[in-house]
Amino acid sequence: MVAPSSTAAPIAAAEPAIAPAPQPTSAAEKPIKEGVTIVVFSGDFDRVQAAFNIAVGAASAGLPVTMFFTFWGLDVITRPNASRVGRDPLRTAFRWLKPGGASRLPLTRFNFLGLGPVLMRRLMGQFQMPTVDQMIELAHSLGVRFIACTITMGVMGLTKADLLPIVDSYAGVATYLADARGSDVNLFI
């Protein structure tokens, strides 16, 4: 990959509040804005599958890809054997009711108390489609960055130890915005 030109300086958090006046540039001199950011808000199996298809496809074309996992999306990157003890009874109850894990994700429709995903996985297996667990590994091996939202982690009683080791960083909205501003494809799933 060609390194971005010096004009495409990363958005530093320490920059002064007043942005420098934009320099008039010709079309050819415009900084290359290229990359994909995906907010994975949903923890639904089918939506997550679509998110990973896009992430893996983009990473295969050499584009930088960042996936932000927030709210129910955190289920995707929760270890299957994560602790079910929260720091208070309410969070512990939450962890028991919703233990998370990529292999436990429900379907948006036709869930039928968990029967839907079982059938869907079987069908996808017949078509040699990778499962969400395999997609996570594939995306990680292709260099997709995984970011976990710390705010929702706190709400749901999740700690870093509860998440998969492939998570690259733990961050909030500013990190997401900085990444999204530098990319030209931005999705909320």
Place this chain on the structure above:
Amino acid sequence: MTAQRPTPALPRADVVVDASGFLCPMPIVKLAQAVKSVAVGQIVEVVATDPGILADAPAWAQMSRHDIIGAYSEGDRHHFWFRKLHE
């Protein structure tokens, strides 16, 4: 097919990736892995049965800035040849 058709002059690949039977995004993933493994200037051929490849192969080449130097379909088997242009 037994009828003799004039076979177009097809490029000779250094690496052939058979992604038949695989669905989106796997043909592209396998293609990308193969292109990564060869040297600049070498040719990778991908064979896929997912008809999505007909649109996805040119789109992938454009995004990743490699060249498509040949395409050939035989029934539902689609062949594309790519030349690696850069690391």
